[in-house]
Amino acid sequence: MSxxxxxxxxxxxxxxxxxxxxxxxxxxxxxxxxxxALVLLIxxxxxxxxxxxxxxEGGFTLAQYARVFADPRLQRxxxxxxxxxxxxxxxxxxxxxxxxxLTARTDLPWSRAIRSLVMASFVTPPxxxxxxxxxxxxxxxxxxxxxxRSLTGAEEPLFNIxxxxxxxxxxxxxxxxxxxxxxxxxxxxxxxxxxxxxAILGAHRLQVALTVTLPMVLPAILSGFILAVLQALALFxxxxxxxxxxxxxxxxxxxxxxxxxxxxxxxxxxxSVPLLLSTALLLLVQKKLxxxxxxxSVGGKGGQRRVIPLGAWRYPALAGxxxxxxxAVFLPYSVLARAAFSRAWAEPLSWENFTLANWxxxxxxxxxxxxxxxxxxxxxxxxxxxxxxAALLAYITTRKLVVGHQVLAFLxxxxxxxPGIVLAVALFIAYTRPPFLLYGTxxxxxxxxxxxxxxxxxxxxxxxxxxxxxxxxxxxxxLGAGRLRVLGEITAPLAKxxxxxxxxxIFIGVIRELSASIILFTPSTKVMSVVIFDLKEExxxxxxxxxxxxxxxxxxxxxxxxxxxxxxxxxGARSSSSAG
Amino acid sequence: xxxxxxxxxxxxLAGFFAGRPGLAQDTRVEAARxxxxxxxxxxxxxxxxxxxxxxxxxxxxxxxxxxxxxxSQRILQRVMQELQANIKNVDVIHTSDAGxxxxxxxxxxxxxxxPAGVERFPASFKDKDGYHYGLRATVNVIxxxxxxxxxxxxxxxxxxxxxxxxxxxxxxxxxxYSGVTATHVLALVNLYGWDYFKQLAQNxxxxxxxxxxxxxxxxxxxxxxxxxxxxxxxxxMKKKGNPVAIVFPKEGVPLVVSPTAITAFAPHPNAAKxxxxxxxxxxxxxxxxxxxxxxxxxxDVSYPADQPKLSExxxxxxxxxxxxxxxxxxxxxxxEFFGA
Numbered sequence: 001m002s003x004x005x006x007x008x009x010x011x012x013x014x015x016x017x018x019x020x021x022x023x024x025x026x027x028x029x030x031x032x033x034x035x036x037a038l039v040l041l042i043x044x045x046x047x048x049x050x051x052x053x054x055x056x057e058g059g060f061t062l063a064q065y066a067r068v069f070a071d072p073r074l075q076r077x078x079x080x081x082x083x084x085x086x087x088x089x090x091x092x093x094x095x096x097x098x099x100x101x102l103t104a105r106t107d108l109p110w111s112r113a114i115r116s117l118v119m120a121s122f123v124t125p126p127x128x129x130x131x132x133x134x135x136x137x138x139x140x141x142x143x144x145x146x147x148x149r150s151l152t153g154a155e156e157p158l159f160n161i162x163x164x165x166x167x168x169x170x171x172x173x174x175x176x177x178x179x180x181x182x183x184x185x186x187x188x189x190x191x192x193x194x195x196x197x198x199a200i201l202g203a204h205r206l207q208v209a210l211t212v213t214l215p216m217v218l219p220a221i222l223s224g225f226i227l228a229v230l231q232a233l234a235l236f237x238x239x240x241x242x243x244x245x246x247x248x249x250x251x252x253x254x255x256x257x258x259x260x261x262x263x264x265x266x267x268x269x270x271x272s273v274p275l276l277l278s279t280a281l282l283l284l285v286q287k288k289l290x291x292x293x294x295x296x297s298v299g300g301k302g303g304q305r306r307v308i309p310l311g312a313w314r315y316p317a318l319a320g321x322x323x324x325x326x327x328a329v330f331l332p333y334s335v336l337a338r339a340a341f342s343r344a345w346a347e348p349l350s351w352e353n354f355t356l357a358n359w360x361x362x363x364x365x366x367x368x369x370x371x372x373x374x375x376x377x378x379x380x381x382x383x384x385x386x387x388x389x390a391a392l393l394a395y396i397t398t399r400k401l402v403v404g405h406q407v408l409a410f411l412x413x414x415x416x417x418x419p420g421i422v423l424a425v426a427l428f429i430a431y432t433r434p435p436f437l438l439y440g441t442x443x444x445x446x447x448x449x450x451x452x453x454x455x456x457x458x459x460x461x462x463x464x465x466x467x468x469x470x471x472x473x474x475x476x477x478x479l480g481a482g483r484l485r486v487l488g489e490i491t492a493p494l495a496k497x498x499x500x501x502x503x504x505x506i507f508i509g510v511i512r513e514l515s516a517s518i519i520l521f522t523p524s525t526k527v528m529s530v531v532i533f534d535l536k537e538e539x540x541x542x543x544x545x546x547x548x549x550x551x552x553x554x555x556x557x558x559x560x561x562x563x564x565x566x567x568x569x570x571x572g573a574r575s576s577s578s579a580g
Numbered sequence: 581x582x583x584x585x586x587x588x589x590x591x592x593l594a595g596f597f598a599g600r601p602g603l604a605q606d607t608r609v610e611a612a613r614x615x616x617x618x619x620x621x622x623x624x625x626x627x628x629x630x631x632x633x634x635x636x637x638x639x640x641x642x643x644x645x646x647x648x649x650x651x652s653q654r655i656l657q658r659v660m661q662e663l664q665a666n667i668k669n670v671d672v673i674h675t676s677d678a679g680x681x682x683x684x685x686x687x688x689x690x691x692x693x694x695p696a697g698v699e700r701f702p703a704s705f706k707d708k709d710g711y712h713y714g715l716r717a718t719v720n721v722i723x724x725x726x727x728x729x730x731x732x733x734x735x736x737x738x739x740x741x742x743x744x745x746x747x748x749x750x751x752x753x754x755x756x757y758s759g760v761t762a763t764h765v766l767a768l769v770n771l772y773g774w775d776y777f778k779q780l781a782q783n784x785x786x787x788x789x790x791x792x793x794x795x796x797x798x799x800x801x802x803x804x805x806x807x808x809x810x811x812x813x814x815x816x817m818k819k820k821g822n823p824v825a826i827v828f829p830k831e832g833v834p835l836v837v838s839p840t841a842i843t844a845f846a847p848h849p850n851a852a853k854x855x856x857x858x859x860x861x862x863x864x865x866x867x868x869x870x871x872x873x874x875x876x877x878x879x880d881v882s883y884p885a886d887q888p889k890l891s892e893x894x895x896x897x898x899x900x901x902x903x904x905x906x907x908x909x910x911x912x913x914x915x916e917f918f919g920a
Contacts, residue, residue: 073915139748141802162786245786247919257915260756261657262908344822346800365630366647432665439665522662522669523619523648534650537757537789538626539796 035396035408037389041451042411045426049276049418052429053269064270074271077254080243081233081275084168084250089229091172095324096179096228097221101213102317104187106308114321115184121328122177123555125512125529127237128548130170131536132332134241135339137161141346143335162246171238173328175231179224182463186220187213189467192306205308226286227459230279230416236515237529241536251275252419252515259519265425272422276414283413339545358542367526367534368547375511375528376554378442382449383507389450390457390506391464391499395491398465399473409458416455420515424448428519440522448516453506460505464498465491504559511555608854609640615848617644618855621659622674623652623759623838624716625792625813628872635867636858643851651790652677652759653911659843663689671852674715674840676791677759679903681712681839691842693853695860698877704897705837705877712841715859716868717875718810719833719893720764723795726823728804737829738768741807742779750785751794751803752918756911760791760836764808765910766903767834767896774913780807781917799824810836815873815887832894837877 054060068074099118103111136144139157148158160166190213198212199205239250249257251271258268310317339345343355362368390412396402397409415423427448431438438444468491476486492499514529521530528551535544612618622629626649633645650658652675662669673684684690690711698706698713705714722741724734728749735741741750755762768776786803788794794809799822806814811833817824840859842852858864865878875883875890883889 138800138802140804141800244920245788247784247787249920253920257756257920259657260653260911261660263657263661343820344799346802361627361630364634365626366633366644367649428661428665437665440662440667440669522658522667523621523646524669535626537651537793538649539788539790539793540626541796541800 035402038393038408038411038454041447041454042414044430045423045451046276046414046418048426048430049269049272049422052266052426053273055266064266065273067267068270068274073249074254077249077251078271078275080164080248081251083164084171084239085229085232087168088171088175088232089225091168092176092179092228093221093225095172096176096224097183097217099176099321099324100180100183100187101209101217102310102321104184105213106310106317107314108310108321109314109318114325117325117329118177118180120556121174121325122181123508123512123552123559124174124328124332125237125514125548125551126171126174126235127241127512127514127529127533127536128336128544128551129174129328129332130167130238130241131544131548132335133161133166133170135335135345135541136331137166144331162242164243164248167239167242170242171232171235172228173324174238175228176324176328178227178231179221182220182224182227182459183217185463186217190216196306222286223459226282227416227456229282230455233275233279234416234419234515236419236421236518237533240533252421255419256421256515256518259421259425265429268422268425272419276418279416280410280414283410333549336545336549339541340549342542345541345545355542358546362543362546362550365531365543367523367531368528370524371526371528371531372550372554374442374445374525375551376558378445378449378527379507379510379558382446382453382510383503385446386450386453386457386506387461387499387503390454390461390502391495393454394458394461394465395487398462399470409462412458413455415451420448420452420513420517421519423451424516424519427451427516439520440525442525444520445517445525445527448520449506449510449513452513452516453509456509457502457506460502461495461498464495464502467498468494500562504562507558507562508555511551608850611850612640612848612854613642613851615851616642617646618848618851619646619648619669619671620674620855621648621650621655621670621672623655623676624649624674625810625816625872628868628874631867631871632859632864635864636855639858640854643854645855651757652680653755653757653762656680656683659684659689668843668845668847670843671846671848672840672842672855674838675759676718676836676838677762677903677907678837678839678898678900679762679905679907680759681707681841682900682904684841685709685711689844691844691846691849691852693842693856696857697862698860700879701877702879704835707839712839713860714837714877715840716872717835717837717877717890718760718812719828719835719875719890719895720760720767720791720808721811721814721833722827722829723798723806723809723814723824724827725798725801725804726825728801731825734825734827735805735829736827738772738776738831740829741805742776742783744783746805747783749804750780750783750807751788751797751805752780752785752807753791753794753809754787754789755914757789758791759838760810761808762907762910763836763898763903764791764834765914766898766906769910770898771831771896774917777914778917781919785918787918787920795824812873819873828888828893830894832896835890835895835897 053064054062056063099114102108103115108114136142137159139145139160139162142161145157145159148154161170195208195212198208203211234252236252236256239253243250244253255268255271258264338349340358341354341356343353347353393408393412397405402408427444428439430436431444438447472490473486476490477483481489512529514533517527517530518533521527528547532544532547535547620633629647629649633647636645637643655673655675659670659673681690692710694710695713701713707713722735735746753761755765765777785807786797788797791808791810792813794806795813795817797803798806799817811826814824814826818826840856842849842856846852862878862880865876865881868874868876869881869883873884873887
């Protein structure tokens, strides 16, 4: 069927190539392999999840589902998750979309620096951000609240981070970069021709933005929103740090609690399946809303992008961006740095309070050293395999190369709706028995990370390949090149920076992964995020700050290396060279 | 200062072991050294656990201690999860939930081993069948931040914490994480019934996980009063100069004796035995008392002058069997009242 589709669009090809080559396309095995990998990574754990959810003492049962929907505590956890995810998504769009437009299209001062700082916020593990915000906005000891009290003499805190509002705030701070990147990339791809045409025809600047630019980036906004919602849904660390102390659960922390001894894995599975179905529905809605409109806006043609002058709004806009970045980056890093060098984080800065002991304590802790090595190994390995796989899959699905490519796309995106912790338990069950005895090795973490990062990797690659109009490839094939040659000589160079971006995305995702690791680690396969979470449960602020800062430094160094080795500025808006 | 102390300790230890029958000890050490390391799942506060590990490594070069510190309940979860996957990783298990050892012994997961020198320990530190022994003990106390609460205003009894004036000012550790806290909850339930915790929950305490964490929360001033927590963690905070004061409530303090045992499947059995002997030796038990503020079962250990003796305190004791049996009830009802 795929051959027929191909034949329909390139009829010339059929006539000039021998029939046997048509039947056995050399690239076919590659597609088959990729699809098989996907089935193993995603279908197998999902099957386990479904199986566990209906598995009772005496075989098949729906009792778990009945209990999930009857238990008011589980219902509340589900509801909390919905509230958290939707509000985080809305706020992420409200922050991310304007900032993307400002930095990509206008004469906003320092726009490059702002872009880098958004990336810094993206790289920040949400649990580390949440942890920093405990020090900033804890109702009594938080710096900001103490400052507020001393300025106003008020009794009540300005802001209590241990609330649903606080949780949404922190989660939005670290999910808005998803929206930002999505939109900044799209804006970078759209040439200004249409906007200029509208301007020439007499449209006002705002009118242009609303009637021309906005419709063009709407799919990106919607995709960004959905990605942000799904990220917020699956988060474990931030709710564990901010919601549990306040005495409320989200579905992820609830599922995690269900795994404590004696484990209730079936209940956890039954909690997750409705979640999975509803997020699948969300993706379906997105598809319906976007419809069949094509947004391929880069072809072989070059596009000029004109800078829009902000006029009097330049500095207010800058102030707005800086305020967001202060909350996401400046303030959290300042308190982390402070805590890393303090004996007691809540005490004033002074020589008596200054210490280097946190550093030696952290790095002498035997678990830390092996965790650093494990994390790096897993990060690089997963990023390499994941970027390659994501590129391949995105290519297959955007070019509709196999039968059922929609199913493939859905499956690739599906893990985003599985809380990492649920995926982890599914993997735990699947890979603790023959023939795959992987628990206790780094491989089980590798599989978990790969599965978990596929949606992000795939979305990034998908955007990349969507941006490369098939007409270029068709031209190559019409001229007689095979699909692999077209891939190597036309598509790959165009997609290069996108693929490197995917690599970085996956690497960052792995470094900060917590929710699957927390179930799948064994002492010999501990990763840094797990060590940080352990330290958090014991209240070791200094050591967490040290390890957190080190983790970020490590991430920045690796990402910077990748960028300087293989391309430039791949994490921000795409460089214009990739379009031309 | 601490380095000098460590060196001195090593010297004392060297003397201590040099005085023992040499040959048997040599072959034991040799066998342990071949194994190369001992894996220790421990609920002892990380800094304390690391200190002991470093002392052991200094005493026996070539044998590493792999410290895996987490909460008691997490340790049990990890051990069970690993066994289900047929992974045999842990040599020595040390938690603060005596109930765990009832369970582990029942499941035949412990090795029978009596550490050298525990004969003189009190009965409450010893398993009559010889599988596990109490490495250390602590009591649950109330503590408060002296900057936020004056000594006269501070709560004096467990019941005082139920006063609405503490609303939003308390912090409690979690029995789903901490064995010290699970023991505490059962002791107070036996004293006052579940109603006590139902009322305590009305004061909306901040929930933390480890029984070590209330001390950091109170020290930072995030909450004024800790509704529970290991006495030794507050003691250490106070020693470091934090504004923390400890209250031993009149009704009595829940005693937590934290056992340690070698697993039946220990991959490094010789190193595990050597390590177990080491941690029950007088010098190490003294370290636990001196620098960590813990109580021990060793009759020759002396305690800091600024700490009450165990014998001076009114202790609330909990039966290990009961702790095992009611483990799930404790976790479930606590979550029911406190929300998470």
